[in-house]
Amino acid sequence: MTLRAGLSLLSPAGRNARLQIFIWHRVLQDPDPMIPGEMHAAMFAQILKWLRRWFNVLPLEAAVAQLAAGTLPARAAAITFDDGYADNLTVAAPLLRSAGLPATFFVASGYLDGGRMWNDGLIEAVRRSPLDVLDTTQWGRFELNGPAQRGSVALQLIDKIKYLEPAAREAAVAEVARAAGSTLPTDLMMTSRQVAELHRQGFTIGAHTVSHPILARISLSAAADEIANGRAALEQITGAPVTLFAYPNGKPGRDYLAEHVALVRKQGFAAAVSTAWGASGPGADVFQLRRFSPWDTTRLRYGLRLARNLLRPEGEPLV
Template structure:
């Protein structure tokens, strides 16, 4: 029933719509601080549904076939953002077991011991020995249980997210110091792990160097971030990197029309946003939509994907 409904919403050919899944991490076991987040058992179950209901293609092939009006019914692609080490150690073996392809968008500035700012905040809160975290600038938070720690991390992320990058990194240092925490250096992939992922047959995509909010930085710096990240990856894997993912990816807020033009000018074949929905023939291939279904149950997951496909087509995102 679900498969038939998805076929109606996304038939083959010129009326096809491309569903692109986006994830970031796959934990080996459930995370007590974020119990709703993806873990290995749940990811394997989710891939089983996706394989049964969708025709999963490599993203670069899906883009070409979308442009040509030649997608199969229920076309889909799988993507991961940022470059977490568990993409190789946890997600990749599960994808291989399911026989499914994925594209991994990597922010190169965090390779080899780096750490994304939001993870710095999460790990500062997770690892703190304190029952109360008192930060003069960002507030006072209860860390008495996992629910309190989750709420504290999310509130800190929300407050700090749109700071200028240098100030944002300093805020992470300040929070970690207040939390009496030493931050980890093994959350992201090493350069060697990126190469290993590529050699397994998965695609590597560009995701800037330092994951800035492009709308908040100058256009020359955006050019350096976008092109520089791609150049590092191409040297690493010894192959062209044709696909790009906008950091955060909300059109009109995180990136603007000039960034779409810049990605095209720099020679990428396509780019992905985080705008919900599915892309149709004639849509801007430099603003492909992506979606993360969060339902853990089979029926709700299928309904959610149908709802995503059924969203009305819109004009250009930005």
Template sequence: MNAQHHPRPTLATLARRALLRLGALGRARRSLSILIYHRVLPQADPLFPDEVDAARFEQQMAWLKQGFHVMPLAEAARRLRAGTLPPRAACVTFDDGYADNAEIALPILQRHGLAATFFVATGFLNGGRMWNDTVIELVRRAPGPRLELAALGYGSHAIGSDAERSAAIHALLDQLKYLEPELRLAEVDKLRGALGLALPDDLMMNTEQVRQLHAAGMEIGAHTVHHPILASMDEHGARQEIARGKAVLEEMTGAPVRLFAYPNGKPGRDYHAAHVALARELGFEAAVCTAWGAAGPETDPFQLPRFTPWDRKPLGFTLRLLHNLYRPGQTV
């Protein structure tokens, strides 16, 4: 009987295996990698080439499962504190509450047998739209070759190509991001009124999709109501945003909401120590930010770092994950 022939591993595969073995050594052995996603698009978006689409997300979940111990975030946070985390532990998280999380990401996660945590901003469910998506969709639909917004204080932008539209979007978002929440919404409404364009109202999840994720064994986490920059608010306003978002999700799912994600999430800029104290006081078990790095035994469980892997090839993806394991992550 002829021996079964197995193809010889490629150099890239051998390199990836060697790198993964290194990931079980030293600090990496006791570290937790938390990946952050927002959307999983049906197809690639030319305005946002780094945004993950379905095919790329499928690949990344396969690569992650091959080299890492993927686990639910609440369990991982508890085991990190207890010192019982497995080597190369990893979690998958999503922010904001986009409908494609349920429509596209969930089936992919289920095919790979993976759990994820979905941090939902409740104020945009059931037909709402985040302020940044209003800006994005306005620029996407605006007639070219220029977008004239000088009369509103937002300059003149070339939009004759996808690259120019993308640059215009980022410039406008940068101008608006750190305004006080009510002023920001008012300014975005001014832009929308001036351009008079029809915009989509199905970008975010509805109540049934949140329940669908919960019923499928996914963890639902809080992400405030209106996704404000907490550092731009007074303490009362921040407390209300965090507490109300938690309460709405608990009523929606009939289950405790144990995890929280700071909107935007940059330590010292988007949230401060007072907001960390609020998250503890309001009964969460852990919270995540967007400081790059991996969490270790010494990491504050209410400031767990996360990062976004954007690599399109398995070797680069693995290198990014392993490099991240040796970064402790910034806190306030």
């Protein structure tokens, strides 16, 4: 049996269909020696070829409507990106257009026009450090011998700092950058004009809050403002309704809770996506859609991991 035929059995058309939603963040022009697992153009182009052969890739909002109506085609899929990196426009979008595939880009509006995600601040502080040893006041002392070790240090720092309150998190990044002797970049995220250009090219823009907070770690009123204001900023930029939302970090029960799902529904979004693995089947909560992308680099392993993902039980609502 071919992979395509197997995927058809696992994701049939109609009432028993399952929607596979892919998630990416960045697509670099070239491989990153410090973080080898980061997606790059050559690998992404190859994956898009596989997806064109194996799946019926739909715009996400259309796929959600068809899932609810029971009219999805076999092997239904959608492509999404989170955060709003500049390479989404400069690298990913041309490859998607060449492959003829739609995608949705979930953008954290507060990082546009020179902002920077906190985790990238840590990565770039370590990458750009001229030092052989990074000695921070609070987060430890690390040797910086070569790209692989620098990548490991950056990931360790991300784990230590991820769940701080937003202000404390930014202060921690600034502390690490000072200790590293690094000047941080201001061009990693899209500008407002680049977001508008993505929209002009026919891609969907979705909301991802303003400052990418862990919603479960802030007040409900602050969460409501983050969700609403992020959406309003993107609608101002694109001149079009923003109907889709992605929870920051997106782990149900840890990063967002039932009250945040209720907020998104109350604010009139059509659907929202999490980062819970699996595919969404009949009766799925369209405000907690599952997403998954394999990390394998060979065709067979990539396809088999997708098949395993489609075998995951849908189960009860996530939160």
